[in-house]
Amino acid sequence: xxxxxxxxxxIAAISLTSCSTTQKTASVQSPQTLKEGFKNHFYVxxxxxxxxxxxxxxxxxxxxxxxxxxxxxxxxxxxMFLQPKEGEFFFDDADQFVAFGQKxxxxxxxxxxxxxxxxxxxxxxxxxxxxxxxEVLKQRMKKHITTVVSRYKGKIHGWDVxxxxxxxxxxxxxxxxxxxxxxxxxxxxxxxxxxxDPNAELYYNDxxxxxxxxxxxVVKLIADLKSRGIRIDGMGLQTHVGLxxxxxxxxxxxxxxxxxxxxxxxxxxxxxxxLPSPHKISSNIADTQAYEKELNPYTSGLSETATTKWEKxxxxxxxxxxxxxxxxxxVTQWGVTDIDSWKNDFPIKGRTDYPLLFDRKYQTxxxxxxxxxxxxxxxx
Ligand code: XIL
Numbered sequence: 001x002x003x004x005x006x007x008x009x010x011i012a013a014i015s016l017t018s019c020s021t022t023q024k025t026a027s028v029q030s031p032q033t034l035k036e037g038f039k040n041h042f043y044v045x046x047x048x049x050x051x052x053x054x055x056x057x058x059x060x061x062x063x064x065x066x067x068x069x070x071x072x073x074x075x076x077x078x079x080m081f082l083q084p085k086e087g088e089f090f091f092d093d094a095d096q097f098v099a100f101g102q103k104x105x106x107x108x109x110x111x112x113x114x115x116x117x118x119x120x121x122x123x124x125x126x127x128x129x130x131x132x133x134x135e136v137l138k139q140r141m142k143k144h145i146t147t148v149v150s151r152y153k154g155k156i157h158g159w160d161v162x163x164x165x166x167x168x169x170x171x172x173x174x175x176x177x178x179x180x181x182x183x184x185x186x187x188x189x190x191x192x193x194x195x196x197d198p199n200a201e202l203y204y205n206d207x208x209x210x211x212x213x214x215x216x217x218v219v220k221l222i223a224d225l226k227s228r229g230i231r232i233d234g235m236g237l238q239t240h241v242g243l244x245x246x247x248x249x250x251x252x253x254x255x256x257x258x259x260x261x262x263x264x265x266x267x268x269x270x271x272x273x274x275l276p277s278p279h280k281i282s283s284n285i286a287d288t289q290a291y292e293k294e295l296n297p298y299t300s301g302l303s304e305t306a307t308t309k310w311e312k313x314x315x316x317x318x319x320x321x322x323x324x325x326x327x328x329x330x331v332t333q334w335g336v337t338d339i340d341s342w343k344n345d346f347p348i349k350g351r352t353d354y355p356l357l358f359d360r361k362y363q364t365x366x367x368x369x370x371x372x373x374x375x376x377x378x379x380x
Contacts, residue, residue: 030376034357035069037372040379041325043107045070045332047269049340053097059362060336065104066160067368070330071098072109072160072268074342078118083144086122091151098155109268110152112160112205113145114189116175126175139175139179144191149196158201159281160236160268161193162186166221170213186221187230194231205236205268210246210254223259234329235261236268239317242277243309248316255320259327267321269334271355273343274302274310297353309352312365318371322378337362 031037034044046068051057053076064071075081076093083089101108123140126132132140146302149159156181159317165173165186172178186204204221218235225232225349235258258265298306321328335341339360343353357368 007050015104018273022069031372032371034067037375038331039069041322041375042067042266042328043070043330043332045072045109045330046105046336047072047074047111047334048097048100048336049074049334050076050093051340052336053093053100060340061314061363063162063336063358068106068333069104070107070109071097071101071218072111072332075118076333077110077148078112078115078145079123080118080120082148083123084120084131086140089147089349094152098152107158108152108156109330109332110148110159110162110200112157113148113183113193114141114161114165115163115306116173116177117164119176124180131176131180132221133180137185138176138188140228141177141189142184145189145192146196149193149200153197154199156200156233159193160205161189161202161232163205164207165204166214166217168211170215170217187225187228190230190232191223192316202231203234203236203266203268204232205238207238207240207269209235209237209239211248214273215254219257219261222258222263232263234266235265236266238269238334239267240269240271240273240334241313241317242273242275243306243313244280245277248320250318252320252324255324257326260323264329265324265327266330266332267328267333268296268330270317271334271341271343272310272313272317274298274306275343275351278348295348298354299352302354311370314357314367315370315374318374322375325368333357 009154039320044067046061046064048064048071052060052064053073055061073094076097081090082094098108124131124137126136149156165178167173172183181188183209189201196258204218206214206218222232222235233376235253244274254263276295276297278295281291297303302310318331320333333356335356337360338344338354338356339356341353343355344351359365
């Protein structure tokens, strides 16, 4: 009798052990979320808006917390919001954003310190509305960067120090920063940021980052900063791309060129538009309605053909990022769900686009599973 009981107990114990082993193996083998799937490769992040930051959009917050391990603020850390008037800083939203990232132990990105767009007018002008001197602009840049970066010292892990300063043809953008300070505004911005938090990573960030001319000038810029002993850690590839542009080969060349210059790369604002680029549609469509339909074809849902093409683009881009995972630090989506994506209003207002990995009903799109599977295959 005793023996029978012992045997029965041992069988139960064995089956319990094997059951928990199977379960364990199953959960180890098939991660369900992006951050689990990509944890051995690179950070996966999202840009988050005020509704998420203030926990008003709880469904978006749930997605961010479950799926991502890095965040960046979509708007609230741009200079027009952080310092709307000279010397009057507004940190409430940014503080909440950082607290959210800390609570979730995320890799937190500050976006962005120096950008010609979404900067307040006062930054560049005197009381009469004339451009300030180089000396005054330097002081203003230093004060802005030092105040912001030191407030989040040790909390924000990486900064987009300068955003969008180089054009596709390789020339410098004729922004107010450039007009007043010349090319030197870039090294100065990196230097001020580094002085304020010597441990933070510092990035240059730009769009159409695969254009040959732009690649050449940015590579020179990185080399110049490095030769002067100024810290730069990464090149931020915004990756606002479409179904037909750029080619994966062009993109790969850019990744390799930036890496050869001695920095890591990140895809910092990834979204893949499913809509036709307005430049590609012939402007001779006389019928306005037909023209509008052609520009905005999927108001009640993406067609099957477009979905297949769009999914393939996502797979191709992630295959490329995985192929170069030794060079890639992070892949961040510019937004969480399609409903909030800026692409619905850019470059044309009021279209219905489908650029992100979560749909208008906060559902995970089928592509997410495929991307996780891809990451699993490239695990070793
Ligand atoms: C966009 C935001 O998504 C919009 O909400 C805002 O109206 C304009 O800016 N490149 C960048 C981002 O570096 O800061 C921009 O974000 C998108 C393009």
